Amino acid sequence: MTHDQNLLLPWVRCDQLPDLWRAARKVGLARSNIRLLTDMIACPGGDFCALANARSIPIAAAIHQRYQDLDELHDLGEIDLHISGCMNSCGHHHSGHIGILGVDKDGQEWYQVSLGGSDGSSLSGAPIPGKVVGPSFEAAEVPDVIEAVLDSYRRERRPGETFIATFRRIGIEAFAQAANGARQTACAEFA
Ligand code: SF4
16 A cells, blocks of 8 residues: 555566456556546545544545546646545645645534645655645535636646646635635635
């Protein structure tokens, strides 16, 4: 298991690769989305972890469900999306290009979204934590927020420019505005 939650099968003979691919495909493990949006990192969150403030897996599943189209995923290109269910940060949300952190407000699950983080990889550049976008969002809002941020990227990007490169060029403002525009409920700080 790699740190980004993929299975790595070493020492497979070349002549056995097609059979392995067919077997993996049958159980849903042969999707060509490595390094793309749905190749995300999500901690176990509130479904399995007693320390959690919020669930991570349903958020990951909802985003996964919305982005099923491989052509769209490849068009969006390489994006690191990380989700943690609490500040212990096992999902490394702070270092994701898009980070989602579960927070507890009055016993309810909320999600703080951050943008522009880097884990120091060749794709992402020098390590830096993402910048937080406005007040937290409700669980049901999160997929819309992610979609709004990605639509904003599609509008602003230059040919061949990755999400993180566009973010660094234009800054957080356009993305934050798009994310906050996806709120379904009135928020006191935006009233
Ligand atoms: S980040 Fe929090 S909720 Fe997620 S696995 Fe770690 S301790 Fe549990």
